[in-house]
Amino acid sequence: MKLPVLELPSNRTDWLLLLLKMRTFLALILVFTFFAFAAPNFLTTANAVIVSKHVAINAFLAVGMTFVIITGGIDLSVGSIVGLCGMVAGWLVIFGIDLGLGWSIQFNTIEISFIVIMVGVFVGCLNGLLITKLKVAPFIATLGTLYVARGVALLSSGGRTFPNLNGSAEFGSDTFGFIGTGNIFGIPFLIWMLVIVGSLAAYLASRTPLGRYIYAVGGNERGASLSGVNVDRVKMFVYMFSGFCAAIVGLIIASQLQASHPATGETFELNAIAAAVLGGTSMSGGRGRIGGTIIGAFVIGILSDGLIMMGVSSFWQTVIKGLVIIAAVVIDQAQNRLQSRVALQQEAKFSK
Amino acid sequence: MSAAHPIGLSIRGGVKVYPGTKALKGVDFDLRMGAVNVLVGENGAGKSTLMKVIAGVEHLTEGDIYVANEKIHFDTKMDAVRHGIGIVFQELNLFPNLTVAENIFMGNEPTKFGVDIDTHHQFEQTSQLMLRLEQSIAPEAPLGNLRIGQQQIVEIAKALAAEARILILDEPTSALSAAEVAVLFKVIEELKSQGVGIVYISHRMEELIQIGDYVTVLRDGEITGSRSMEGVDLPWIVSAMIGEKSKDFPRGDNHQLGDEVFRIENASLLKEGGVFTVDDVSLSIRAGEIVGLYGLMGAGRSELLECIMAQHPLSTGDYFVDGNSVGNASVGERIRRGIALIPEDRKRDGLIQIMAIRENITLSALGRFAKFFNLNLRDEADTADEYVKRLTIKIANAENPVSSLSGGNQQKVVIGKALMTDPKVLLMDEPSRGIDIGAKAEIFRTMRELASSGLGILFVTSDIDEVLALSDRVLVMADGRITKEFPANPGAADVISAATPNLTKELSR
Numbered sequence: 001m002k003l004p005v006l007e008l009p010s011n012r013t014d015w016l017l018l019l020l021k022m023r024t025f026l027a028l029i030l031v032f033t034f035f036a037f038a039a040p041n042f043l044t045t046a047n048a049v050i051v052s053k054h055v056a057i058n059a060f061l062a063v064g065m066t067f068v069i070i071t072g073g074i075d076l077s078v079g080s081i082v083g084l085c086g087m088v089a090g091w092l093v094i095f096g097i098d099l100g101l102g103w104s105i106q107f108n109t110i111e112i113s114f115i116v117i118m119v120g121v122f123v124g125c126l127n128g129l130l131i132t133k134l135k136v137a138p139f140i141a142t143l144g145t146l147y148v149a150r151g152v153a154l155l156s157s158g159g160r161t162f163p164n165l166n167g168s169a170e171f172g173s174d175t176f177g178f179i180g181t182g183n184i185f186g187i188p189f190l191i192w193m194l195v196i197v198g199s200l201a202a203y204l205a206s207r208t209p210l211g212r213y214i215y216a217v218g219g220n221e222r223g224a225s226l227s228g229v230n231v232d233r234v235k236m237f238v239y240m241f242s243g244f245c246a247a248i249v250g251l252i253i254a255s256q257l258q259a260s261h262p263a264t265g266e267t268f269e270l271n272a273i274a275a276a277v278l279g280g281t282s283m284s285g286g287r288g289r290i291g292g293t294i295i296g297a298f299v300i301g302i303l304s305d306g307l308i309m310m311g312v313s314s315f316w317q318t319v320i321k322g323l324v325i326i327a328a329v330v331i332d333q334a335q336n337r338l339q340s341r342v343a344l345q346q347e348a349k350f351s352k
Numbered sequence: 353m354s355a356a357h358p359i360g361l362s363i364r365g366g367v368k369v370y371p372g373t374k375a376l377k378g379v380d381f382d383l384r385m386g387a388v389n390v391l392v393g394e395n396g397a398g399k400s401t402l403m404k405v406i407a408g409v410e411h412l413t414e415g416d417i418y419v420a421n422e423k424i425h426f427d428t429k430m431d432a433v434r435h436g437i438g439i440v441f442q443e444l445n446l447f448p449n450l451t452v453a454e455n456i457f458m459g460n461e462p463t464k465f466g467v468d469i470d471t472h473h474q475f476e477q478t479s480q481l482m483l484r485l486e487q488s489i490a491p492e493a494p495l496g497n498l499r500i501g502q503q504q505i506v507e508i509a510k511a512l513a514a515e516a517r518i519l520i521l522d523e524p525t526s527a528l529s530a531a532e533v534a535v536l537f538k539v540i541e542e543l544k545s546q547g548v549g550i551v552y553i554s555h556r557m558e559e560l561i562q563i564g565d566y567v568t569v570l571r572d573g574e575i576t577g578s579r580s581m582e583g584v585d586l587p588w589i590v591s592a593m594i595g596e597k598s599k600d601f602p603r604g605d606n607h608q609l610g611d612e613v614f615r616i617e618n619a620s621l622l623k624e625g626g627v628f629t630v631d632d633v634s635l636s637i638r639a640g641e642i643v644g645l646y647g648l649m650g651a652g653r654s655e656l657l658e659c660i661m662a663q664h665p666l667s668t669g670d671y672f673v674d675g676n677s678v679g680n681a682s683v684g685e686r687i688r689r690g691i692a693l694i695p696e697d698r699k700r701d702g703l704i705q706i707m708a709i710r711e712n713i714t715l716s717a718l719g720r721f722a723k724f725f726n727l728n729l730r731d732e733a734d735t736a737d738e739y740v741k742r743l744t745i746k747i748a749n750a751e752n753p754v755s756s757l758s759g760g761n762q763q764k765v766v767i768g769k770a771l772m773t774d775p776k777v778l779l780m781d782e783p784s785r786g787i788d789i790g791a792k793a794e795i796f797r798t799m800r801e802l803a804s805s806g807l808g809i810l811f812v813t814s815d816i817d818e819v820l821a822l823s824d825r826v827l828v829m830a831d832g833r834i835t836k837e838f839p840a841n842p843g844a845a846d847v848i849s850a851a852t853p854n855l856t857k858e859l860s861r
Contacts, residue, residue: 208722209722209727212727213718215704216704216707219704219707222700223704224715226695227716228683228688228715228716228773230682230684286704286707340755343755346748347752347758350747350748
């Protein structure tokens with residue numbers, strides 16, 4: 001919400017606060033520099049493209065997750081939505097919609113993308129309705145949709161993979177592969193999408209009434225409601241937006257692999273939560289920034305790819321990732337304590 | 353009389369300072385055993401603080417506590433319990449999903465070998481306690497199935513199970529029916545004869561005079577009267593409670609009142625058990641008028657305001673702003689129509705504590721800074737600053753979280769938030785709660801200014817001075833109903849007696 005402090009701080013506490021505020025960014029610089037020296041080929045363009053593609057997938061989910069967590073909720077279903085949306089995309093590319101009697105509707109890439117995104121938003125909408133209208137706790141509601149969406153994904157193919165999603169030129173779906181593998185001006189298309197979605201989300205968070213309401217609902221739901229904020233509408237939005245982000249990821253993966261597998265996206269929700277938390281999003285709601293989340297996703301992505309390049313065992317990677325997340329939360333709490341102490345002192349000094 | 357009732361506990365020169373306020377200012381208090389020691393005073397007079405000090409929940413800033421002429425210090429509530437002090441809070445601290453016996457021995461379970469809870473012993477003890485209290489409550493009954501009155505008895509039993517010699521009852525009758533009150537009084541008589549010293553806090557004067565042996569009156573953290581109950585009557589208590597001269601609040605100028613801006617028609621709210629929390633309330637407020645709604649805790653005043661703000665889906669009744677019904681409008685729509693609420697509990701209802709001052713003050717009126725969906729942050733910050741100046745909110749930086757402010761300044765932020773929506777009627781629930789005297793005076797001055805600029809104000813208070821000094825008209829509420837209406841400057845005793853629930857019940861019979 002606040003712009004980074006540009007003027008140089010005058011005393012030690014302020015310096016410390018500034019360091020703590022920029023901690024995710026510092027961590028990013030730290031891991032980046034470390035691997036630049038420690039891992040061979042880390043600083044090549046080819047590697048940068050690979051890493052950024054890995055990061056983007058987690059970053060999309062984490063952006064959607066950030067809004068949900070800011071409202072004080074959680075969305076466990078995103079991984080399953082990724083899987084389901086991948087299967088829907090695969091089905092549409094291969095079969096279209098079968099009307100029976102030998103008739104079917106075939107779609108071009110844009111139409112397929114639109115339908116897939118609608119599926120993601122629809123599952124998000126279900127989450128939202130469960131949480132707002134039926135008052136199911138977000139953890140339980142999205143745990144339920146996690147299983148349902150995964151089950152539907154498995155049912156769609158009987159557990160098999162939809163292979164060879166090349167599309168056909170006749171129906172205009174041969175460009176399906178572009179979503180995950182295409183480049184514009186030498187930069188992957190999916191990175192462009194991340195830039196657009198990320199900027200839109202950051203703008204929404206800081207400069208629109210809806211964004212402000214998202215923070216207000218997470219900070220104090222009752223207070224927000226009494227201030228005239230339509231709490232239910234805000235919650236519906238965040239879960240639908242999270243579903244939207246998950247659908248994009250489903251599309252990207254299906255397009256990258258030219259295949260869709262119903263188990264795609266398992267445990268993705270945990271990585272998304274980790275990126276959001278690493279970026280300074282508070283699990284108790286009301287606090288968090290899109291920029292922080294994206295940096296958080298980069299820290300996690302660079303960390304795991306860099307460790308692979310160094311040849312560290314993937315078991316150790318898991319351990320290290322966990323430690324980094326715990327450290328992030330501990331530092332986050334230290335920052336909040338310091339920040340509120342500084343604010344208190346300022347106000348106390350002023351009121352004297 | 354004092355020979356029969358030895359002093360069991362005394363406080364000398366008790367001072368308790370909270371950040372910003374002094375809750376107790378040098379209190380000397382004697383608690384007599386085998387008697388009912390009644391404690392009266394308005395909300396915020398320091399009764400609860402005094403009791404919390406005795407129960408070891410709070411610590412005195414200065415002064416000492418003596419038990420049997422020996423100076424002691426309670427570090428924790430458990431310390432006090434060991435010295436035989438039990439407290440029953442107004443809000444019951446029980447577990448509805450556990451049995452009566454489990455509740456009574458919560459945190460104090462008799463065990464075999466230190467781990468295995470001795471259920472049999474627990475049941476037996478509970479049965480004995482119930483026998484002592486002459487109650488037929490089964491030890492194995494789930495607590496949630498009991499009536500509120502019986503739950504109260506369980507709380508008392510819990511204190512007795514810890515061998516309490518001193519029992520503090522904080523407003524024990526506020527949730528009880530007349531029959532349950534009679535049972536409670538019998539229990540109290542019983543305990544008295546067993547030598548237990550009882551401290552009894554209540555707002556119901558008739559009750560106090562009926563049951564009390566000694567009376568202590570608190571006002572603004574000082575003891576203004578302390579004597580044996582013999583010869584004490586209602587006028588004596590009231591005069592000790594409110595003092596000779598009222599606090600110095602700004603008096604209303606004789607400004608002209610405008611047309612009706614707000615009207616409530618037949619507002620009702622049913623709570624569990626078939627009792628009305630708000631019982632068919634109708635009232636009307638004119639532009640520029642300050643209407644004081646006086647009543648005791650639990651009279652249904654806050655609930656009435658919550659009904660107006662669409663917080664109780666099951667409530668009935670209709671509300672009119674400038675003659676137009678608000679119907680089933682949402683909270684946001686009601687705010688746009690010109691209703692603004694300043695809730696009683698700032699922390700819970702009024703503010704988003706972790707958000708910045710600026711963000712809080714503009715939260716209800718964000719629409720006016722938005723073009724389509726784009727917020728003009730500069731415009732927002734400027735307007736927030738303007739309101740900060742207008743309400744003389746003392747802040748160092750509008751970007752600091754609102755939680756860093758003092759109570760008085762936080763309250764002004766809530767008022768600023770309400771005013772930014774350009775309301776026609778302002779509903780204020782205990783606007784002076786938890787803020788110091790200086791800030792209070794400023795808030796009242798602001799209320800006066802707002803009224804003279806044509807706003808209708810309905811404010812709820814339990815402070816008799818406030819309601820007398822500020823109101824152009826006083827409404828008194830008790831048991832969910834408006835029991836009486838007074839013009840400006842009514843007599844304090846009349847207002848207080850109209851607010852006493854038991855009295856009004858008898859009158860209506």
